[in-house]
Amino acid sequence: MDFNTGIEFKPKSLSELRHYSLSKFKDDIISGIVVGIVALPLAIAFGIASGVTPTVGLITAIIGGFLVSALGGNSVQIGGPTGAFIVIVYNIIQNFGLQGLAIATFMAGVILILLGFFKLGSVIKFIPYPIVIGFTSGIALTIFSTQIVDFFGLQIEGAVPSDFLSKWLVYFSNFGSLDIATLLVGLFTVLIIVATPFISKKLPGALIAIIVMTVIAYLLKEFQGISTIETIGDRFGSLPSDIPAPHTLGLNMNTINLLLPSAFTIAILGAIESLLSATVADGATGNSTNSNTELIGQGVANVIVPFFGGIPVTGAIARTMTNISNGGRTPIAGIIHAVVLLLIFLFFMPLINYVPMACLAGVLVMVAYNMSGWRTVRAILKNPKSDIAVLIVTFLLTVIFDLTIAIEIGLLLAIVLFLRRVMENTSVKVFSDQIDVNDGTDSSQKEVLNIAKGVEIYEIDGPFFFGVATKFDEVMRDMGDKPLVRIIRMRKVPFIDSTGIHNLEILINSSKEEGIHIVLSGVNPQVHAVLEHAKVEDLIGKDHICDHISKAVAMANSLVANKEHLRRVDW
Numbered sequence: 001m002d003f004n005t006g007i008e009f010k011p012k013s014l015s016e017l018r019h020y021s022l023s024k025f026k027d028d029i030i031s032g033i034v035v036g037i038v039a040l041p042l043a044i045a046f047g048i049a050s051g052v053t054p055t056v057g058l059i060t061a062i063i064g065g066f067l068v069s070a071l072g073g074n075s076v077q078i079g080g081p082t083g084a085f086i087v088i089v090y091n092i093i094q095n096f097g098l099q100g101l102a103i104a105t106f107m108a109g110v111i112l113i114l115l116g117f118f119k120l121g122s123v124i125k126f127i128p129y130p131i132v133i134g135f136t137s138g139i140a141l142t143i144f145s146t147q148i149v150d151f152f153g154l155q156i157e158g159a160v161p162s163d164f165l166s167k168w169l170v171y172f173s174n175f176g177s178l179d180i181a182t183l184l185v186g187l188f189t190v191l192i193i194v195a196t197p198f199i200s201k202k203l204p205g206a207l208i209a210i211i212v213m214t215v216i217a218y219l220l221k222e223f224q225g226i227s228t229i230e231t232i233g234d235r236f237g238s239l240p241s242d243i244p245a246p247h248t249l250g251l252n253m254n255t256i257n258l259l260l261p262s263a264f265t266i267a268i269l270g271a272i273e274s275l276l277s278a279t280v281a282d283g284a285t286g287n288s289t290n291s292n293t294e295l296i297g298q299g300v301a302n303v304i305v306p307f308f309g310g311i312p313v314t315g316a317i318a319r320t321m322t323n324i325s326n327g328g329r330t331p332i333a334g335i336i337h338a339v340v341l342l343l344i345f346l347f348f349m350p351l352i353n354y355v356p357m358a359c360l361a362g363v364l365v366m367v368a369y370n371m372s373g374w375r376t377v378r379a380i381l382k383n384p385k386s387d388i389a390v391l392i393v394t395f396l397l398t399v400i401f402d403l404t405i406a407i408e409i410g411l412l413l414a415i416v417l418f419l420r421r422v423m424e425n426t427s428v429k430v431f432s433d434q435i436d437v438n439d440g441t442d443s444s445q446k447e448v449l450n451i452a453k454g455v456e457i458y459e460i461d462g463p464f465f466f467g468v469a470t471k472f473d474e475v476m477r478d479m480g481d482k483p484l485v486r487i488i489r490m491r492k493v494p495f496i497d498s499t500g501i502h503n504l505e506i507l508i509n510s511s512k513e514e515g516i517h518i519v520l521s522g523v524n525p526q527v528h529a530v531l532e533h534a535k536v537e538d539l540i541g542k543d544h545i546c547d548h549i550s551k552a553v554a555m556a557n558s559l560v561a562n563k564e565h566l567r568r569v570d571w
Contacts, residue, residue, distance in 0.1 A: 007117050008292040012075045013331040024330055031328030032336025035078055038204040038322050039065070039337060040344055044232075044352065045206075045360045045367070046081040049146060050089040050311055052098070054232055054352055055239050055345075057081055060305055062243075062341045064313030067301035069334025073121075073293030074278040076285060078319035078334050079301060083367045084273050085266070085312045087142045088403045092262050094162060100259055102306035103249050107256065107263035109302030112271060112295050121291025124271045128417060130383075130391040131410040132272060133376050138398025138406060140371035143364055145171075150361035153182025153228060164399050179228045181220065182358045189213050189362025202326065206363045213359040232360075233353030241349035246307040265404040266302075266312050268411070274298050274315035284324050318370070386417065426462025437549055449550060452557040454484035457521075457549075461492045464500035464527075482514060485556040489549055491522030501534045508540050517559055520545045521552035 039061055047057020061080035068079025092101045115121065145164060148171050149156060155177035161167050189209045196205030220226040232239070278289040294315075301313040323333050380391055390413050397406035435457055437447040451457065488504075496504075508518050518540055523531065528545070531537050537545060546552040 008119055008290065009116070009296050010073065010290055010293050011071045011297065011331075012073055012290070012293070013070050013335075016075060016330040016332070020330065020332070025332065027327035028330055028333040029336055031323050031326035031333040033340055034202070034204070034326045035319055035323045035328070035333065035337040036340025036344070037207055039078070039080055039316075039319050039341060041204075041206045041210045041360070041363055042316075042319070042367070043081055043341065044355070045363045046083060046086060047311065048232070048357075048360060049083075049086045049143065049364055050081070051093040052089075052309075052311060053236050053239065055349075056309055056311060058341060058345050059243065059308055060310035060313060062338050062345060063308055063310060064301045064305050065341065066335055066338035067304060068274075068297055068313060068315065069331040069338065070297075071293075071300050072297035072315075072331070073290030073295075074281055074315070075287055075330055076281050076320055076323050076328055076333065077274070077278055077289075077294070077315045077331075078323050078337060079274075079298070079313050080316055080319065081311055082273060082314055082316050083143055083364070083371055084136070084139055084269055085314070086146070087139055087398075088262065088265055088269065089311050090146070091162065091402055091404075092259075096259060096262075098309070099250060100255070100262075101311065102309070103251060103255050104259040104262040104266060105302050105306040105310070105312050106249055106251075107259060108266035108270065108312060109299045109304075109306075111263060111267035112299030112302060114299075115267070115271060116292040116295035116299060119292050121271075121275065121295050124268075124275055124291070124295075126414075127272060127411070128387075128390065128414050130380055130387045131394050131414055132276070133373055133380060134391045134394025135269075135398045135403065135406045135410060137372050137374075137377055138395045139403065140368040140373075141399055143371070144368040147361040147364045147368075150230075150357045151183070151186040151365060153179030153230070153358060155179075181226050181229050182356075185213050185217055185229055185356050185358040186362040186365070188216075189359045190365055193363070193366045204322075206366070209362065210355055210359055213362075214355050217356045217359070218354055230357045231353060232355045232357065235357060236353075239349050239352060241346055243345075244309050247309070249306060261404050261408075265407050268407050269403065270298055270302065270312060270314040271295055273317075277315035277317040277320050280317055281320050281324060284321065285329065390417065422463060422465075426460070429459045429461070431457040431459070435549065435553070449553045450557075451553060452560040454560045455487065455553070455556040456483040456485075457487040457489055457553075459489040459492070462494075464490070464493045464496040464504075482516060484515075484560050485517040485519060486511060487519045487521055487549075487552045487556055489521045489552070490527060491524070491549070493524070493527055496527050496530055501530070501536060504531075504536060505534075505539065508536070517556070518544060519552045519556055521549045522547065 040058075043057040043061035044054040045057070047054050047060070050057070065078060065080045068077060072079070089101060092104055096104070115124070142164065145167055148154065149160060152175070154171065154174050156170060156174050160170055192209035192212060193205040196203050196208055217229045217231065220229065274294060275289075275291055278291070278294055281287070282289055298314060305311070305313055323337070328334070377391065380387055393413065394406055394410045397409055431451060432455070433451055435449050435451060437449060438445060511518050520540065523545055531545070544555075546555065
């Protein structure tokens with residue numbers, strides 16, 4: 001669907017179906033079944049870790065996964081709940097309840113749709129890598145810290161503190177209460193997941209671990225009388241196996257204002273993770289993702305899912321790569337994965353009651369390990385100090401405070417770093433005797449222009465925005481004698497902002513008072529249009545804006561040669 005208004009929404013499912021075939025369907029159905037089986041334990045584990053029930057995790061994977069595949073801009077993307085959202089979802093539920101989570105998820109979906117409509121998909125990709133790794137590693141450590149109670153079977157009275165440091169103080173003071181049987185279930189779960197790829201990389205290690213450890217835990221309970229291994233059924237009771245009816249969200253301005261920061265965090269995190277997953281998938285398949293359509297598809301999924309009680313949805317890298325490795329190449333595989341989860345939900349939900357909580361904790365411990373990216377962190381620590389500082393700051397903010405603060409400050413750091421690098425790469429050169437017209441171009445021929453005494457040329461190489469405008473002012477102040485004509489060469493200025501325009505206006509007005517002419521050279525059409533709109537062209541005079549440096553120098557030299565005329569000129 002290509003709107004004439006410029007909205008870029010072209011779901012891959014529509015384009016892929018035009019050339020669909022039976023052989024593709026066979027590959028997609030095999031891959032969809034495998035991915036659905038792989039997604040089952042993860043959806044349950046992410047749901048529980050986020051502070052909701054296993055049912056909610058599965059509902060999210062079913063509805064969200066279907067919509068992401070049907071409406072997204074990537075052919076192989078698999079959507080659903082992910083580990084990245086565990087921390088933010090848990091905190092929202094603690095502070096605002098399930099209703100608050102539903103509203104925040106809905107608002108995040110709207111934000112994602114707007115990001116796609118305004119074609120900001122490519123911008124999201126340019127968030128510095130150290131920031132992404134910083135909060136991803138922070139999320140991994142936070143996820144790991146939330147699983148300690150279930151993994152070790154700790155007996156803790158009262159609620160565990162939500163902040164990281166207080167939580168670990170409680171853990172250390174209660175490690176004496178650990179349950180050996182529960183700990184063994186968690187450890188063997190981890191061992192099975194680690195060992196499975198050595199047997200076959202296509203086997204779903206998490207699912208095999210859950211099946212094996214569920215059977216063992218059941219046998220220990222029934223025949224050995226070991227009752228300390230807590231299961232999903234023990235904690236949540238009998239789980240329903242019906243898709244819940246949609247419910248209202250109760251939106252009002254008070255809740256919107258209150259939950260907007262959380263919604264923004266969900267939206268940005270979802271955009272980053274889904275586009276990162278899509279980029280990895282493109283590298284593996286050779287396809288190209290329509291990033292704006294992908295954001296719109298993710299947004300629609302997050303708008304609809306909360307009406308059914310679901311949690312935030314985004315693209316999942318591990319499940320997407322599983323889809324690719326099993327032959328999935330079109331969105332039909334993702335749709336089949338959602339159907340497989342639906343069938344399991346409708347007909348096998350009672351069996352999920354027997355899964356040990358320690359087993360799910362083991363699954364999440366491995367998820368946290370894979371998310372930590374410790375090898376990447378180690379590599380970044382060899383990079384420039386600025387990258388290391390950004391990584392550490394984002395990591396600590398995520399762990400010690402929360403993800404909302406980490407993402408907001410991380411984005412601010414990204415902007416500051418970008419501006420700093422632009423400023424470092426933007427220069428202002430001064431010429432007063434001669435200038436080579438072809439300097440800085442691909443031409444090997446020299447074309448030297450002689451500059452008359454009393455003429456100075458200031459060449460700006462880079463965007464003329466607020467940071468560079470200050471540097472330009474400093475160069476102007478450092479000059480000694482005042483010239484009769486100042487040429488501002490702008491051939492390498494791709495854009496100018498309001499601060500640049502303001503500084504240029506001040507320079508023109510102050511130069512008028514001192515009897516100095518200002519000539520602009522090499523102004524590109526975009527910058528020229530901005531100057532015209534800001535009335536700078538009227539202020540300086542149309543004849544003082546030249547399209548080439550040779551014309552500007554000729555004008556300046558002529559003005560200097562006729563000094564008497566220059567003094568009588570009334571600007």
